[in-house]
Amino acid sequence: xxxxxxxxxVSQTKRKVSFSVPKDVAQKDYExxxxxxxxxxxxxxxxxxxxxxxxxxxxxxxxxxxxxxxDAIPKYYKQALEELGKMGVNPINQGVLEDTDWEPExxxxxxxxxxxxxxxxxxxxKNFSVEFEPEKVTKKMIDDELSRxxxxxxxxxxxxxxxxxxxxxxxTVLKFDGKEITKKDESSYKIGQxxxxxxxxxxxxxxxxxxxxxxxxxxVLKNDTEKSEKKExxxxxxxxxxxxxxELNDDFAKEVGEFDSLxxxxxxxxxxxxxxxxxxxxxxxxxxxxxxxxxxxPFEVPESFVDNYAEDxxxxxxQQQKNLNAExxxxxxNIYKSYAENExxxxxxxxxxxxxxKVEVSDEEIENEIKHSAEKxxxxxxxxxxxxxxxxxxxxxxxxxxxxxxxKNIEKTVDFxxxxxxxESKKNESIKEEK
Numbered sequence: 001x002x003x004x005x006x007x008x009x010v011s012q013t014k015r016k017v018s019f020s021v022p023k024d025v026a027q028k029d030y031e032x033x034x035x036x037x038x039x040x041x042x043x044x045x046x047x048x049x050x051x052x053x054x055x056x057x058x059x060x061x062x063x064x065x066x067x068x069x070x071d072a073i074p075k076y077y078k079q080a081l082e083e084l085g086k087m088g089v090n091p092i093n094q095g096v097l098e099d100t101d102w103e104p105e106x107x108x109x110x111x112x113x114x115x116x117x118x119x120x121x122x123x124x125x126k127n128f129s130v131e132f133e134p135e136k137v138t139k140k141m142i143d144d145e146l147s148r149x150x151x152x153x154x155x156x157x158x159x160x161x162x163x164x165x166x167x168x169x170x171x172t173v174l175k176f177d178g179k180e181i182t183k184k185d186e187s188s189y190k191i192g193q194x195x196x197x198x199x200x201x202x203x204x205x206x207x208x209x210x211x212x213x214x215x216x217x218x219x220v221l222k223n224d225t226e227k228s229e230k231k232e233x234x235x236x237x238x239x240x241x242x243x244x245x246x247e248l249n250d251d252f253a254k255e256v257g258e259f260d261s262l263x264x265x266x267x268x269x270x271x272x273x274x275x276x277x278x279x280x281x282x283x284x285x286x287x288x289x290x291x292x293x294x295x296x297x298p299f300e301v302p303e304s305f306v307d308n309y310a311e312d313x314x315x316x317x318x319q320q321q322k323n324l325n326a327e328x329x330x331x332x333x334n335i336y337k338s339y340a341e342n343e344x345x346x347x348x349x350x351x352x353x354x355x356x357x358k359v360e361v362s363d364e365e366i367e368n369e370i371k372h373s374a375e376k377x378x379x380x381x382x383x384x385x386x387x388x389x390x391x392x393x394x395x396x397x398x399x400x401x402x403x404x405x406x407x408k409n410i411e412k413t414v415d416f417x418x419x420x421x422x423x424e425s426k427k428n429e430s431i432k433e434e435k
Contacts, residue, residue: 129415175234309340
């Protein structure tokens with residue numbers, strides 16, 4: 001049977017194919033279904049499988065037609081797909097049958113809708129400007145990390161005297177916002193953090209074991225960092241703990257690790273931050289470039305891809321979480337769909353960029369990347385290869401290197417401008433200083 005499918009562009013990613021099945025072909029397949037149906041029908045006065053076809057057809061017309069559709073239509077669609085392939089039309093999802101009807105001794109008219117990959121044109125993917133201020137390592141970051149290390153090596157002991165800033169209070173909440181608390185769990189809080197506002201910390205200073213204290217808790221309103229509400233809490237102090245921090249000196253650096261001095265420890269902390277922030281900046285630049293390209297070259301993405309990707313992410317999430325109900329999941333579906341659509345757009349753009357840029361990666365570059373991974377783990381490269389041979393995917397490494405090269409090539413043409421908000425903020429700060 002030769003089909004002559006007609007293809008209609010419904011959208012950039014959706015197609016509708018229509019074709020006719022000659023009546024002699026359709027009739028022959030219909031009669032095959034009818035004869036098969038006959039074998040299972042019992043009518044009064046006839047043995048099973050011996051009733052006249054015309055009688056069976058008259059009595060079970062709708063069921064026979066439905067069976068014929070189920071048997072024959074997938075076969076016709078498969079033949080249509082072969083013809084579509086010759087025309088260069090390649091569906092990426094299962095075709096959906098449009099409403100159809102058919103009567104014996106007539107041609108069967110069928111139409112299906114399906115999706116195809118979008119034909120992407122990247123007319124603008126270089127020589128544009130974006131707002132971006134690279135993150136830098138600050139003294140505060142290093143000092144905060146040193147403070148964290150200090151606290152992890154702190155000595156904590158019971159304290160009989162009234163509490164001071166820096167002490168830890170172990171307490172139980174008795175009332176909150178005027179209501180009794182039935183489940184009285186113990187909590188800990190270090191005075192001076194101001195997690196619940198200055199008033200809360202102030203109320204805890206001078207507290208002793210056994211005291212009942214009324215403290216004001218300041219809570220930031222959900223989705224609004226500029227507004228807060230105040231609630232009254234009654235708590236019982238169970239213990240006061242004194243926290244003694246080790247002195248930040250060369251001896252502390254040696255205790256923390258194999259560092260000859262505090263300066264060497266600080267240098268190592270800075271080195272770690274340098275690497276982390278370099279990766280964050282690189283990731284941010286890549287994201288800005290790709291999103292700008294997508295904005296300048298809009299295109300549709302197949303809805304079926306988005307739905308399947310989002311559904312897959314939702315399944316993985318629900319497997320990890322417990323006690324989730326449909327109401328809790330409902331708002332998340334849109335979030336996952338938005339993320340899935342973004343990821344699929346990036347996938348299409350990167351594929352097109354690979355086609356346009358024609359970047360190549362040598363075996364030596366792949367080996368250097370493996371060597372770099374080994375060095376980061378402080379391992380000999382051959383030992384690393386032996387230990388991680390199942391995880392080392394050279395094709396994946398190659399694809400990542402190609403993507404990195406493409407982004408770097410585009411990055412060279414991009415004009416990075418300081419964000420306007422930052423400029424305005426610095427301007428306001430200088431005005432305040434002048435005042």
